[in-house]
Amino acid sequence: MKNDIILAGVGGQGILSIAAAIGLAAVNSNLYIKQSEVHGMSQRGGDVQSHLRISDRPIASDLIPAGKADMIISVEPMEGLRYLPFLAPTGWLVTNINPFNNIPDYPAADDLLTQIKAVKNHIAIDADAIAKEAGSSKASNIVMLGAASLFLDMPFEKIEEGIRQLFGRKGDEVVQLNLKALRMGREFSERNR
Amino acid sequence: MNNSKLLLLGDEAIAQGAIDGGLSGIYAYPGTPSTEIMEYVQGSKQAAELNIHRQWSTNEKTAMEAAIGMSYAGKRAMVCFKHVGLNVAADAFINASITGVNGGLIVVSADDPSMHSSQNEQDSRFYGKFSMIPILEPSNQQEAYDMAYFGFELSERLNVPVLMRITTRMAHSRAGVQRREVKPQNQLHLPSDPRQFVLLPAIARKNYKKLLVSQSAMELESEKSAYNQLIPGTDKSLGIITTGIAYNYLIENYPDHKCPYTVLKVCQYPIPRKQVTDLYNDCEKLLILEEGYPIVEEMIKGFLNIGKTIHGRLDGTLPRDGELNPNIVAKALGMPVTEGQLVPNIVKNRPPSLCQGCGHRDVYEDLNEALKEYGTGRVFSDIGCYTLGALPPFNAINSCVDMGASITMAKGAADAGLVPAIAVIGDSTFTHSGMTGLLDAVIENSPITVIISDNSTTGMTGGQHSSATGRIVEICKGIGVHPDHIRVVTPLKKNHEENVKIIKEELEYNGVSVIIPQRECIQTFARRKKSEKKESNE
Numbered sequence: 001m002k003n004d005i006i007l008a009g010v011g012g013q014g015i016l017s018i019a020a021a022i023g024l025a026a027v028n029s030n031l032y033i034k035q036s037e038v039h040g041m042s043q044r045g046g047d048v049q050s051h052l053r054i055s056d057r058p059i060a061s062d063l064i065p066a067g068k069a070d071m072i073i074s075v076e077p078m079e080g081l082r083y084l085p086f087l088a089p090t091g092w093l094v095t096n097i098n099p100f101n102n103i104p105d106y107p108a109a110d111d112l113l114t115q116i117k118a119v120k121n122h123i124a125i126d127a128d129a130i131a132k133e134a135g136s137s138k139a140s141n142i143v144m145l146g147a148a149s150l151f152l153d154m155p156f157e158k159i160e161e162g163i164r165q166l167f168g169r170k171g172d173e174v175v176q177l178n179l180k181a182l183r184m185g186r187e188f189s190e191r192n193r
Numbered sequence: 194m195n196n197s198k199l200l201l202l203g204d205e206a207i208a209q210g211a212i213d214g215g216l217s218g219i220y221a222y223p224g225t226p227s228t229e230i231m232e233y234v235q236g237s238k239q240a241a242e243l244n245i246h247r248q249w250s251t252n253e254k255t256a257m258e259a260a261i262g263m264s265y266a267g268k269r270a271m272v273c274f275k276h277v278g279l280n281v282a283a284d285a286f287i288n289a290s291i292t293g294v295n296g297g298l299i300v301v302s303a304d305d306p307s308m309h310s311s312q313n314e315q316d317s318r319f320y321g322k323f324s325m326i327p328i329l330e331p332s333n334q335q336e337a338y339d340m341a342y343f344g345f346e347l348s349e350r351l352n353v354p355v356l357m358r359i360t361t362r363m364a365h366s367r368a369g370v371q372r373r374e375v376k377p378q379n380q381l382h383l384p385s386d387p388r389q390f391v392l393l394p395a396i397a398r399k400n401y402k403k404l405l406v407s408q409s410a411m412e413l414e415s416e417k418s419a420y421n422q423l424i425p426g427t428d429k430s431l432g433i434i435t436t437g438i439a440y441n442y443l444i445e446n447y448p449d450h451k452c453p454y455t456v457l458k459v460c461q462y463p464i465p466r467k468q469v470t471d472l473y474n475d476c477e478k479l480l481i482l483e484e485g486y487p488i489v490e491e492m493i494k495g496f497l498n499i500g501k502t503i504h505g506r507l508d509g510t511l512p513r514d515g516e517l518n519p520n521i522v523a524k525a526l527g528m529p530v531t532e533g534q535l536v537p538n539i540v541k542n543r544p545p546s547l548c549q550g551c552g553h554r555d556v557y558e559d560l561n562e563a564l565k566e567y568g569t570g571r572v573f574s575d576i577g578c579y580t581l582g583a584l585p586p587f588n589a590i591n592s593c594v595d596m597g598a599s600i601t602m603a604k605g606a607a608d609a610g611l612v613p614a615i616a617v618i619g620d621s622t623f624t625h626s627g628m629t630g631l632l633d634a635v636i637e638n639s640p641i642t643v644i645i646s647d648n649s650t651t652g653m654t655g656g657q658h659s660s661a662t663g664r665i666v667e668i669c670k671g672i673g674v675h676p677d678h679i680r681v682v683t684p685l686k687k688n689h690e691e692n693v694k695i696i697k698e699e700l701e702y703n704g705v706s707v708i709i710p711q712r713e714c715i716q717t718f719a720r721r722k723k724s725e726k727k728e729s730n731e
Contacts, residue, residue: 010543023367027200036366037202040225040310041653044581046545051366061445062366062438065519067531081540087533102546104585107539115537 001153004064006083007050008074010100011043018145019050024162025154026054036062045102073148076100077112093119094148096127123147123189130184139181146185198369204229206334206370210341215376217268218246220256223654224275225310226364227303251660252625257282261289265390267382268296269345276304276317289354290324291400295384297345298354303364306485306516316485321356327411328356328462330437334368342373360484363438416467420460423468428453432476439482445519481505484517552712553579555684556646557587563696571611573602577619578652597626603641604634612640613700620647620661634705635673642699642706648714656717669707684710
């Protein structure tokens with residue numbers, strides 16, 4: 001079993017919380033994991049990415065080779081497209097459709113959607129709206145994780161367990177909200193895959 | 194895989210390894226990608242219980258010197274900074290190999306090939322060779338832990354500091370790490386030779402000879418080190434030497450990670466002469482894979498290059514600059530590289546920028562307005578979040594060379610006749626290495642205006658303690674800036690006109706002025722509010 005995942009977004013959008021939840025699920029499943037993060041200058045509103053590798057066998061490289069990623073999870077529609085050279089032909093692009101526009105030449109929403117739909121396996125999800133429906137727009141990254149969870153080779157219960165660990169300190173209400181967001185994201189992917 | 198493993202960044206693995214290995218004090222100045230080493234120790238309950246020293250230093254040189262002092266007193270110390278920080282600490286660092294150590298001393302320098310967050314990609318291994326001490330370069334997080342854990346003993350055994358060199362991907366990648374039994378700290382004890390650390394020429398000459406003699410012992414350590422492995426292969430047409438994480442990129446390209454060629458995996462220096470010789474004699478030609486400069490490649494190739502063919506960065510088999518990855522290594526081996534779809538051309542660059550609500554933004558708006566009548570090209574800056582003022586929409590600064598250089602470059606330009614010359618520096622950078630330059634300017638009464646944009650933190654690296662907080666005005670007075678020309682302002686939209694007026698007044702003054710726009714970093718402000726709210730709820 002091997003899942004090579006690129007997480008994409010803009011500095012400050014919190015892609016590392018998704019990585020942390022998957023990481024906990026992987027550790028709880030006794031899997032090997034390597035996760036490369038971006039710290040420093042790009043965290044100030046620049047494009048950021050994380051390479052997350054999970055396997056039942058030892059992992060060599062901290063970076064995923066080009067054309068080998070099983071999935072891109074992007075919390076922003078343009079940022080997922082940036083890493084398409086990494087995506088395997090059979091891989092999934094799971095992306096939020098809400099733009100983070102902090103540059104003058106940001107592309108038109110329709111053009112982005114066209115490009116997303118040109119990827120054979122894609123999930124384009126309005127994670128912000130679903131998160132609001134689940135109870136808080138802050139949970140949109142967890143909606144993204146839920147949408148992506150369908151394509152992870154890990155039992156869904158392990159990911160739920162990861163969420164409980166990650167948010168446990170913040171009380172049961174927060175845990176329940178995020179579990180709901182996670183399930184709603186997953187249901188979206190089940191309906192739209 | 195064992196559940197008791199910790200999931201740690203390379204930086205964190207080094208920190209935990211040092212704590213478990215008997216660390217008594219860590220000294221550092223923040224710098225990507227090294228910052229998380231100190232942050233981990235600061236957040237560690239174990240480190241607090243063990244009363245390990247864990248405060249940020251004012252700069253890398255003071256950090257290095259304090260660590261030498263702790264070593265003198267018999268205890269185990271670690272120093273951490275980014276690669277260019279080692280330039281700042283170099284004076285103390287090089288001489289520490291001549292003094293030798295008493296308590297074990299590990300210096301961690303984090304290189305940034307591809308310059309993700311740096312102004313160059315210098316390779317710290319040159320410094321290790323320069324000062325003739327062993328270098329440890331982990332290839333994974335477990336080795337990072339182990340090297341820190343056992344590094345103090347290596348340092349004490351060889352009587353020299355040990356340099357630990359890591360690169361961005363090692364520093365900022367997480368993996369499972371197995372801990373070892375916690376070792377006790379050393380007892381306070383003085384060096385057996387009271388003059389060991391007195392580098393008067395007569396003593397330094399003796400110490401230096403000892404260092405030269407111990408080179409063979411260091412080479413022997415490398416030859417028997419478990420971090421250096423000769424992994425036999427069946428295909429003798431090529432032999433491969435990897436250093437540090439380059440090994441991972443190599444074996445990533447083979448099923449089950451089994452390379453058909455013989456591989457010498459080097460993670461401890463000096464490079465092990467015996468194994469290199471064996472590999473050289475056993476194979477038709479060599480390929481050298483190293484993350485950073487082609488330092489090993491140059492050594493093995495030699496100036497005359499009259500031996501077997503050596504492939505690497507120097508002959509174009511691999512790119513001369515930038516970090517490695519599995520694809521670059523695959524190409525060097527002549528293996529096919531499959532890429533996914535191209536990046537659609539609607540995807541635009543998204544450079545980093547100053548946060549919305551950041552005080553530096555207001556400073557640049559004020560400054561640009563005030564400078565309209567003088568024209569552009571006279572603003573010197575240096576390293577920090579405020580360097581982003583070089584980008585649109587501000588286009589406000591004309592230099593970024595090294596920490597503290599804003600003030601001294603402005604002075605030099607003013608000496609040349611560029612008047613007024615302006616320096617923009619942050620609070621933490623000012624105390625790091627701006628203060629001495631300000632003294633130069635005061636002594637000559639140079640016509641410069643220094644703007645110390647004070648957000649009361651070390652911002653770019655994530656908001657660490659700034660040595661300058663609450664002290665800047667007094668420091669400037671103490672250095673000798675006339676109190677009438679130390680102007681504290683608040684960089685807010687509503688103060689724009691008033692601040693522009695103040696800057697204009699000081700630009701007209703024919704001497705040293707300091708303007709201190711003071712407003713808390715928007716990131717640390719948000720975090721503070723959040724934790725205050727949390728506390729009031731509890």
